[in-house]
Amino acid sequence: MLIAMAGLPGVGKSAIAEAVGRALSAPVVSVDPIEAAMWRAGVARSQPTGLAAYVVAETVADGVLALGQSAIVDAVNAVDAARGQWRSLAARHGVRMAFVEVVCSDPAVHRRRLESRSRGIEGFAEPTWDAVERLRTQFVPWADHRLVLDTVNDLSSNVETALGFLSATV
Incomplete structure (x- = not known):
């Protein structure tokens, strides 16, 4: 299965991705x-390092799927082109595709x-609230079936909901 996490920076998608990855023994490709590694290199x-990072993430996830393992992609995925990239990758491997959108309603x-937050990603400055607000206006409405998790709920409940959704995704 290919699981694509989506949501604005700071909503908690990485925490959920990591917990789901541990539960499923699936690598998380963030x-x-x-992108920070590209800058350090x-x-x-x-340069369009944001786009390049998505392409590198796709390549890494492609290799994981080729091994017959599930992969989780942790990215904003604000536009349909990004979401389409994951749909295409899943189709190429004939695996199930699941989208999990993470929001924070407060x-x-x-x-x-x-x-x-401080994620400790060397060379990666956390976005400002203004940058997140600008990104919110660029978020394209969803056409895909997806699970929406609200992180005003606790992490363990969200992970449990995600695992239930993923086990039912066909």
Whole structure:
């Protein structure tokens, strides 16, 4: 199965992705550390490293799926082109595709989480609240079937819901 996490920065999608990955023994391929690695390697930030990070994540997930394992992609996935990339990858491997959108329905909680987090990704500055608000306006409405998790609920409940959804995804 290919699982694509989606949601704005700071909503908690990485925490859910990691917990689901542990439960399923599935690797999590995260776009942000890939992009940061490109910058550390000397690729200029003026280059389209965000797009490149998605392409690298696709390549890594492709290799995992080729081994017959499930993979979880952790990315914003705000636009249909990104979502289509994962649909195509799953189709190429003939595996189930599941989208999990993570939201935080309480803007104050979301902002507090974003502004207080430090993921320790070398060379990767956390986005500002203004940047997240701009990204929110660019988020394309969903056409895909997906699970929506709200992180005002506790992590264990969200993980349990996600695992139930994933086991039922055909």
